[in-house]
Amino acid sequence: MPTVPSSPIAAKLPARTAAVWAALDPLVGAGAPLRVLDVGGGSGMFAVPLARLGHTVTVVDPSADALATLHRRADNDGVGAQVVGVQGDGDLLHEVLADDGGYDLALCHWxxxxxxxxxxxxxxxxxxxxxGGQVSLAAANRAGAVLARAVAGHPVEALAVQQDRDTAPGRLARRRFTPEALLALVDGAGLTPGAWRGVSVVADLLEAASGADPDAVQNLELALAEISPYREVAAGLHLLATRP
Incomplete structure (x- = not known):
C-alpha cells in the first residue's frame, strides 16, 4: 500500500490526487532539486506545489489564459522565479523547448x-x-467512467463509453483508457513502466458526502489504489515510467 505523502504541501491537496502524490513523494519530497516538465499543466495544480518543494518547473500548455493563471499563482506563492510557462502543444515539444532532453521528471496528467x-x-x-528520468502519467479510466455514468442514472452514456463511442457529436471527445492500452502507449514510447494504480477510487463518490473526514478519505484512497478489484474501477489510472 502506498504511504501517505510526507510532504506537508502534498498533504493539503485534494484526496483524489493522493495516490499520484504518494507515487511522486519519494522523487520530489526530499533530496536534490529536480528539473520538472509539466505537459498540459495549465494553471499549476502540480507545478506550483512542486516549485514550493524547491524544484524548477517548466509548464507547456496551449492555453495562454491557463499560463497567465499559472504565473499569478506562482507569484502569489513566492515561487515565480522557479516556474516557467511555455505556450505550445505536447506533440511538438522539440519545437518549443530550448534544451530538450534534460528533464529529471515529466508530468503528463489528464x-x-x-x-x-x-x-x-x-x-x-x-x-x-x-x-533514467521518469514520467508521471495519469489518464481517465474507461471502466471508472462507465460506472460513474451508470450510477448517475445515464445508462445510454455508460454503454457508449464502454463501447468507446461519443454520444454528443460536436463536443470535444475525450478518450478513456484501459490499463492495457496505457501500458501499450508507454511501451511504444520506449519507456519502462512501473506498477499502475487507480486514481480517485472513492474520492469523487464521497466528495458530496456530508461529514466525510478528508483524512479518512485520503487513507481509504491510498489503501485501495494499488489493489484489485478496486483500482480497476477508479476514475483514473496512474503510473510512473522510466526512460532507459
Missing part, C-alpha cells in the same frame, strides 16, 4: 485524453527526459 495523437505526445515527452 492530457492524453484530448491530444491529437497520444502516442506522438508520449514519445515527445520521453525524448525530453534524461536517461
Amino acid at each position: 492530457v492524453l485524453e484530448v491530444v491529437d495523437d497520444p502516442a506522438a505526445t508520449l514519445r515527445e515527452i520521453a525524448g525530453a527526459l534524461r536517461p
